[in-house]
Structure formats: C-alpha cells, structure tokens
Amino acid sequence: MQFKYLPSFVKRRGRITKHQESNVKQLSAYEVKDGEDFTALSKEFSKVFIEIGFGDGENIISMALNNPDSLFIGSEVYLSGIGSLIGKILEKDIQNIRIHNGDVRELLDGIKIPVLDGILIICPDPWPKARHHKRRLIKKEFLELVASKLKKKSSLYIATDWEDYAENIDEAVANTDKLLVSRSELFSNLPITRFQARAMKEGRKIHKFNLYKA
Ligand SMILES: C[S@@+](CC[C@H](N)C(=O)[O-])C[C@H]1O[C@@H](n2cnc3c(N)ncnc32)[C@H](O)[C@@H]1O
Numbered sequence: 001m002q003f004k005y006l007p008s009f010v011k012r013r014g015r016i017t018k019h020q021e022s023n024v025k026q027l028s029a030y031e032v033k034d035g036e037d038f039t040a041l042s043k044e045f046s047k048v049f050i051e052i053g054f055g056d057g058e059n060i061i062s063m064a065l066n067n068p069d070s071l072f073i074g075s076e077v078y079l080s081g082i083g084s085l086i087g088k089i090l091e092k093d094i095q096n097i098r099i100h101n102g103d104v105r106e107l108l109d110g111i112k113i114p115v116l117d118g119i120l121i122i123c124p125d126p127w128p129k130a131r132h133h134k135r136r137l138i139k140k141e142f143l144e145l146v147a148s149k150l151k152k153k154s155s156l157y158i159a160t161d162w163e164d165y166a167e168n169i170d171e172a173v174a175n176t177d178k179l180l181v182s183r184s185e186l187f188s189n190l191p192i193t194r195f196q197a198r199a200m201k202e203g204r205k206i207h208k209f210n211l212y213k214a
Helices: 018-024 035-042 058-066 079-092 104-110 130-135 140-149 163-174 194-201
Strands: 047-052 070-076 097-101 116-122 150-160 179-181 207-213
Touching (some): 047 104, 058 079, 070 079, 079 097, 104 140, 140 150, 150 163
Parallel strands (some): 047 070, 116 150
C-alpha cells in the first residue's frame, strides 16, 4: 500500500500499562477522525489549537486547563501517550481536549479552510541519522501545509532539542513566504515536557521558533 506521507514517527506499541490500555478503550468519546469531525467541533469553541505529537500530554493538559474556552486537539500515534492523556482528562474532568490518533498531516489535509488559531510541536522526532533526515516532519512543504490551515496572523510554535534539526527548520522558514518570525510567544509558561527534560539533562539546548502566518 502506498502512503501519501513518509512516516515521521515510529509506530510502536511500546510499553502500555493496563490503566492506559483501558483508557484507550474510551478514545471514541474524544476522537477527531478527520476534517469533517474537526469542522463540526471547531464551531463549539472560540479558538482552536492543535498540538502535534503530545507525547505524555503534560503540555496539552496545561494549555487546556488555562484556556477553558479554547479547543485543544492533540495529534499522536503513540498509544500509551493517548492512554495517559485520556486518564488525565478523566481525572481532571477536562472538557476542551480532543484526540486525533494518526498522522496529523492527514487531519490537516481534511481541513478545507484556514480556521486554526495556533499549532504547537514540541520535540518533533529528531531522526538523527543522515539517511533518515527525509523522515523529519518539519520541512518547507509541511510548513506550507500548516500555514494553509492557520488563520492570518495565527501562530506556529516549534521547539527542538536537536541543533541540526533547528538549522533545517531555519532553512525551511527562510524558503517560504507563508510564515514569518514573530516576536511574541504563542503561550507563555508552557511546562517542560518529558523529551525537553531529557534533552536538558543531557546538556542539549532547546531551540524555539515562534512563527506566524503572513
Ligand atoms: C520525540 S516525541 C515528543 C513528545 C512530546 N512532545 C515531548 O516533548 O515530550 C515526538 C512525538 O511526535 C509524534 N509524531 C511524530 N510525527 C507525527 C505525526 N506526523 N502526527 C502525529 N504525531 C506525530 C510521535 O509519535 C512522538 O510521540
């Protein structure tokens, strides 16, 4: 079978706890499958944001709790992360998070008009080996796909802990006129995610990109 996009993730089952597994069974109550689901939902909230690759969900939970009138859609393929996020949604009775279980590029393709108020990507998979660089999510085409779904002046925030990925992102931004560098941050006081904490412990700098739709 031919995929439209080269996977930017390793789809692994990984270690999943019984608790996460039982939470995943409730995914349908929170699921955004495609552009059609997205459009129906987005009308219920004043603003809509997507976090791509939410991992264990620390960041999306914090944003959702701090901005109860906005909808936060988390896109992720990592089942134990989805299970953890559903667990936290239930525990804190959060009403403004929905989950896309799949490649975010397919969800974005299904969104037909620029309706998003912001997109966040924290520590995209680094694919450190040169022969795997083609799998890196953030490249010019991806930035332009994202820009086509953002409202004018709305933001894209990216943080990477890999120096050479940051250089690639700089080049991709320089090669498109659809996104410009912003002086303001999309959200301030975001929590440190698991991958950021690991990078900091290993002495890697976090490179941040605040961009907005031209
Ligand atoms: C390195 S982890 C970072 C997780 C989290 N943001 C953090 O900082 O701890 C990157 C995550 O992005 C997810 N991911 C990669 N490509 C994706 C895509 N195209 N659509 C949705 N999620 C994706 C992966 O499954 C993985 O969990």
